[in-house]
Each structure stands twice: as structure tokens, then as C-alpha cells.
Amino acid sequence: MSKSALQFLHNGREVAIFVDGGTSLLVTLRELIGDMTPKFGCDQGGCGACSVLIDGELHLACLTLAETVSGRAVETLDGLKDGPNLHPLQRAFADNFAAQCGYCTPGMLMAAKALLDRNPSPTRADVVEAISGNICRCTGYEPIISAVLVAAAGGRTRA
């Protein structure tokens, strides 16, 4: 299979690599770039664990061909924290016990970030809608929904 050159922004940093035709963005991020934060759950868009932002829009990395992100900005969980400081969503997830095994957490955080970026004051129904493509085995979702609402409220209230 022929390789093609691919350039895109990965969490604000330019990457330039060669990828085989047909390679998914998820495999590109995990195996070629070494960013393991998007999780490999089902590889067919059924679980949301690989959710990333492409030009600010929520996408499933497993269903995105790597070539299609050429020249675009890809954000993953790896870029969420600012140095040692957690993103308000990460802080709210930790404070509200919104993770147990943690496998869905990167996807949940990216789905929540996509929501808060376009709607800083979401209702509970908005949050449910925003994470409806992400499945979670452990938490029963309620702590995750609470955490997103707490983050939106500036981290002021405890769920």
C-alpha cells in the first residue's frame, strides 16, 4: 500500500508523517504519534471512547480517515490540561467521581468540551444529548452529567 504525506495540527503542534492509505485517525494518533489518550473501544463508532475534536467539532477518530484531517487542527485529551493545571472539566470529573475504570473518560471529556465550547451554560438535557454517543459501564452516567454541569458553572457547586 502506498504511503502519503500528512500534515496537521495535533493539540496545536504541527506533525508531519507518512501514513498508509486507509489508515484511521485513531491508529494514526495512537500508533504513529504515540498519543494514547483517544481509546480504542470498538473501532466502528459504537462507543465514543475515541472521540476527538477536528477544527473544534466532535468526531470519532476510529471512523475518520487520517487523510481527511490534512491541514486541520486535531484536539485530543492529551492537549486538554495546561501544563500541570487540569482543565476545569478534568477537575470537575475528579471532584465528582465521574470515572471508575476510566476507559470512557477521554471520550466523555472531549464530548463535554465540544459542548461547553459552543454552549457555556448547558442544561442537563444539553449535557445528556452531548454525551449520548459515549457509553459508560461503571458510573451510571449521573456523576458524569453532574461533573459537566459543575464545570459549566465554574466548578462552584458540588453535585
Place this chain on the structure above:
Amino acid sequence: MTKHRGRGIASINYPIGMNLGGDPSQALVHSNPSGKFTVSLSSIDLGQGMKSVTRQICAETLGVPVEDVYVDTADSDTGPHCMGSFASRGTHRVGNAVMAAAKEARGVMMEAAAEELEVNAADLETDGRGNIQVKGAPHRSISTKDVAIAAQFRQGKTISGRGIFLVPLSDVDPETGEMSPATCYAHACLVAEVEVDDETGEVAMVRMDSAYELGRALNPRLVEQQLVGGAWMGVSHALYETTEPYYPDSSHGPRDFVEYLMPGPGDICPHDIAVLERPAADGPFGAKGPGEMCANPALPAVANAIFNAVGVRIDELPITPEKVLRAIKAQGGARSQPRR
């Protein structure tokens, strides 16, 4: 089309650990020359918080700050033996083993401190902030770090401890059938309210109210997160999940997350939980453990709620819309039961 509301209740007694016992867990505790402690376990934290709880148990037993204890569950090849994280046994079985190991390590630590302070070990106490002091004379004290250094480099002592917890295997008496199935029971009660659509057979959860008695809640927030999440695993088994929908015919089995149904964030309902604490005599600091029990009462409560709503008894899980609809048809329509 009518939607019918119904309410169901279920209560359970849940034995902690393997039935009939015989499921040991070991723990090893040792101090590093830095005065920090490491707990070695082969038990696995699946995310419910066993690492946090064993860390608390170890710190409390040693009398040191919780920040000074690390828990290493890295490798079941090189760690001490454990039967595993299942049967709601983590807090109870592993916690007891950690407590025993920490107690032994504390004994060595106090002896080493006594040697440094030139007093009798029985006259020493820990202050919980990383110091060991003479009872009634707190100015005569030594830090756990200095004790660890002295033990390592001067006294030639390992500040360490071994722990095992074993509920002995209880055989069944062939004459009488008598046995001792468990030493420790947790309890739960859950009320489920559902709405059943008699045209589609779909069941929607309306609300849940529950009470759990699980010994001492060593970490209340971790207990809460397990109960909140676990109830939904139970509901999921009641209404959605199956690997063999046409058992024993294996065809049409789900192959992935698209076909294997689970509730999504839009399917959940309000759930009020009360935690009752009745310390267990043989639990670490009185703890039993929530574990599987947080899922169990949801299944019969949901089945009972469906019966209450439309008068049909479904005795096969999961209670899919198809089963509900067929049962309603066979009965000649939905028949709501009186609500008590």
C-alpha cells in the same frame, strides 16, 4: 396506546466473599528508607477504588498520613497471592490482609523507634502526621522517616509486615446439610418505578429509591459512586443486556457495542440512596463492601415494577419490549395491579 406506571420492591442479603469461604488474600507492607510505605497486592482495582481503600486501611493501622502509603497492584506474578477482585470481597478480604500486614510492620517500626529514643516500645504512640512520640511527652519524638533510615542503615531491620486473611473452607455436612456459607452479610432494598408502554412493550425507568447496609463505609464518596453506577448495571441486566438472546441457539448474539444493548445517558432516572452503617465484627474497621450487591436488587425490583404496571410476570432476563408485548397480548391486555 397507554403508558402504565408501576412500582416494585426487592430486598437482598448479600454474602461477602466466596460462599463457603476458602478464598484467601495476602498483603505485604514494607517501608522504604524515605519513611513511606508500600503495600504490595495482587488484587486488582477495577476502578471502584480498592487501591484508595486499602491505602486508607494501611495508613490508619500504621498511624501514618495516607499520603505516605503507596499501593502497588502491578503484577500478580511477583505480588503476594490473592484470589481476585470479585464476589464483593476486595474491601473485606484484602482489607483484612492489609490490616494484618500493617499491624506487623507497625510493630517493627515501633521497636525501631524505641531503640532510637531509648524507651520501651509500649510507651510510644504515632501522631498520625508521620511522627512517633513518647506517650504524654510529645516533645520526645522521631519522624517515621528517621526511624526508617535508622532501621535500614544502623539497626539492620526491615520495617515490614505480612498479612493474610482466610475464611476457612466450610464443608457441607453430608448428613445434615449444615454449612457456614458466609461470615459477613450486607443488605439492600431498592424500590423501582417504571413506565410500561402497552403498544411497544418498552419499559422506561422513572425513579429508584434504595437503602444499602454495608458495614462501615470506609470512603463514603467511593461507596456512593459504586452504588450509583452499580444500580445501572442491575437495570441494564434487567432490561437490556444479553449475550445469548435466543439461548441455547447462539445465533443473533451481539458481536459488538452496537448490538449489545446498554443504557445510554438518556435512559437513566433519578436515584435516591441511603447508606446505613452497621459495622461488621470481622471487617476491617467494620467494613463489608458494596460490590456486586449494588446491582443485584435492581433486577427483581424492575421485574416486580413491570408486573405492578401491566400485570405480566417476565421470568427471563433481559425483559425486552418483545417479551413484555407478547405477555401483554397473551393476557388479553395490560392489567395494572393495585399500588401499595
